[in-house]
Amino acid sequence: MRRKVKGVMAVALIAGLVAATACSKTDNNAKPSASPSSPAASSSASASPASETNQALEVSTVRASDPYLKFDPGESFDKNAVYDAYEKDVGVKITNKWIADASQFQEKLKMAIASNDIPDFFPVDASQLQQLIEADMIMDLTNVYDKNANDYTKQFMTKDGGLQMKTATFDGKLMAIPQTGNPYGSQFLWVRKDWLKKLNLPEPKTMQDVMTIAEAFKTKDPGGTGKSYGIAINKNLYDGVTGLTGFMNGYHAYADIWIDDGAGKLVYGDVQPQMKNALQALQDMFKKGLIDPEFAVKDTGKASELLYGDKVGLVYGAEWSPAQLVNGAVKDGKVVQDWGVYPLPSVDGEPAKSQIGIGVGTYYVVSKEAKHPEAVIRLLNQYIESDNNQTEENKVYEFGKDRVEKSSNYWLLNPLTAYNQTNTNGDVLPNAIANKDESLLKTKDQKTRYGRAMKYVNGDVSMWWEYMISGPNGAVSLYPNIKKNNLFEQNKFYGAPTPTMVEKNAILLKKRDEVFIKIIMNQAPIDEFDKFVADWKKLGGDQITQEVNDWYAKVK
Template sequence: MHKVRTIGLVLTLILSLGISACSSKTVETKQPAENAVAEKPEISKEQGVLEISTVRAQDPYLKFDEGESFDKNAVYDAYEKDTGVKIKNQWVVDGTVDGPQFQEKLKMAITTNDIPDLFPATPAQVQQLIEADMIQDLTSVYDQYASDETKEFMQKDGGIQMKSGTFDGKLMAIPQTGNPFSPQLVWVRSDWMKKLNLPEPKTMQDLMNIMEAFATKDPGGTGKSYGLALNKKFDEGALGLVGFMNGYHAYLNQWMEDGQGGLMNSDIQPEMKEALRGLQELFKKGLIDPEFAVKDMQKESELIFSNKIGVLYGAEWTPAHLAQAAVKDGKVVQEWSVYRLPSIDNTEASTQIELGTSSYYVVSKKAEHPEALIKLLNQWIAVDNHPTPEQKVYEYGNGLKEKGNNYWLLSPVMAFNLSSNNGEVLPKAIETKDQSLAVTKDQKTRYDRAMKYVNGEDITMWWEYLISGPNGAVSNIPYLKEHNLFHQNKFYGAPTPTMVEKREILNRKRDEIFMKIIMNQVSIDEFDKFVTEWKKLGGDDITKEVNEWYAKIK
């Protein structure tokens, strides 16, 4: 069951190929035997079936089998049969959970205290619900009903995501977990490096030399080339600014340790000024598309696809995006290599990451059976990580076979793996052609796809080889973990009062001045004025509130 994330037009490609673009769902726990059956709950006659209401968004990628709907479907039937939990929908809207229709209807339900028994909530909504005394403390329910496998699974990130759902020592929300260890990497046209006899980038200066060579020597033969692909959205998963900034030890929109026991905002640190200075220099040299500020990821990618840019920063799924042009007519026409982030100095670059989740499951104070949430969670974790053949109903429906319906989206409770050992397993398995090394469902799928490329059976699987193969994207993750090169945001609480009021204004001012500096419309010294203004316009108040929160959770 692969978690779908919207990333522009590349989503269609990723869905059709069945990959998980932004989160790996590989199991780190010891796996039961292949024919293991998820532990069935004891449903006593006295207890009977537990009925629990929820609210749903009908994702556009969910398609129902004939005769089925949100109110009656194979997945809901399976949960009732296997866990004793009957799921009822209080309402269903079109779109996604984070889409405007769902959020507006949920906002109204919270305002009128007409919430269902179980539903997903944002961090801000969790805080609002706690303050209104509308949701239950799940501490004892979780302790009593969570399986040993669930308790182990939910702690795989060291317990940070579970801690983020805990308020004043009470577990008020269960996180929809995800793998936070998704690095930014730098991708370079290796065929162009070979053509121009350029060494692989080991430092930021090496990478800048490559950018300049690509822009001035035009290895794509287009008549006009640039050095670095950027788009208007700074934090985009591919073609964004984050990876470049991290190379200067600058981090976008994070809270980091201040060296005095507190936290400080990353956007206003001296390292950010130097990163902006570096980008401004690239722009002045003509190494950045002068129109990048008005282009989204797909529009800017047209320059990559048409051989005008050969360097970009992006997440591990980037090859799935590049495949739109890299593979044509049965041939690989663009060759790419991936590298860890080069650093501007002798200190290795860390790649910034977030908590790994932004959605939580909560239970209404009025719900009679809060344990139903935990039973659904147990079943999802068991089935998603070691399904029996019969349990494929949770992924594919009654047909038990993939047909593009995305039936897994029907599950009202989900938890995705908090860590992955793909980087240790897949490159070695693919290099040695040892299928036995691939243990989890995700590893087996990725191994099979990559080997189709290796064996010449399906050249379009090039993208999977570049993700999972030797020297592929995931091969860099073990090194990053071993050397502690993941820079995690230290603030994971609900938005503070001043954040709610001022953050949007502050971020808009930040983006405006950063863009002007990069495009050389203002002096780099405007950064210092921005810092002063940021503090006066609410930044200092937010910093105080963040540190009050930090003092409580340490």
């Protein structure tokens, strides 16, 4: 999710601000507080080799360009203030073996792995990690990490109890550094409160309320457009906004994750009876005209145009959804749409749980041929320190040599990143903003968000989106109750893709999406779901399930 939001923001300012926080950092990422004189801050200084040697350790990597990264004048991926700072502060000289456009990076990386032409360290996904282990191309980092990671890094990387580090551990060996992140991001229901008031409708608490609201928004057309719908969705059913994940979770259906069957075995969420119930509800909505009949050919941006144009007033989305909604909510310097955010309604008396992953999608691996693997851990130490205990001096790692935020996503120049595995934004920000009390703020992220939200409070409506995320009635204000009641359904499978997954999963997912969309659009009867389940099992699903449970038996 961190990356998905970037492609859907139409306003350049919002794209620049939010891509760096709401998705690429804060989704995963509140940051612990520590003063420059704290043990945390001093630990990285003790790890710096600057006083030990005049010879920098050189390590190579590969990079993907990013459309949201703006270089300072005269700079490039090869020569920039971030690379210079790492060389100065921790004695590590970073070189780029190659740089590729983001759209071509994975293909080029696959070719490099296949030809064993890899740099000293580089980012991979879970499948590539498994491939590299089997090919004996990457280094066991157990001892390197133990000797070179400082105490603060070790504490930071295991705040979740060590689960994310465990995903990078094979047969007791640490084979990669996980790009840690906060998995505890809920889906929410976003509704036009001004329309609820106009039509005298109650705020949504159940899925029946959702249906009632959707029908009223469709039939009574509170936006006055002459062509309205009940809910906004797009062809990518699981997108962070205008997706259906939150809707399905309201039926206790969980897409593309493995859940406990109650008897100690793992089962795949997509093929459970609850998914059929959710699809039936969506098909009924489609029959009633509550869903845009062209949704299957629209991406998030196109689907969102219905929201901007007052044709839809109900949508499921992540906490950062206001960064998308702002394009219609704020016009000509005024807030013209009043959106409210609500916990996921449930179809029955059992509370809805928002599905979440483990929080790791990227791993950093080190080639067996690397001469200085310890340099990679030095980079990790320094990034964690500078990102969580920011001083005027180390702001260079986020903003460049002038140390001034320019909405340029300059921090993307860091070749290795790790983020907090939890945050306290929901406990801190709403109260701080409501009471204008900066003393409550604990992290850099909270200070940044508070500053933007207070701009809105003081009349800058362009910051509406931040207020809707972090303010007293914003999305993060709902997290304390969600966490207190453990309203998350976490994927129980965190191992490397099984052999049959590698071979069959892409085909199975494609088939799933085709069948689900046909059912929703009433082009196939609801019983087509049962046929899909039977086909899924025969085409590899049963074997995948066996492999997943063999893994589960070893780790639980």
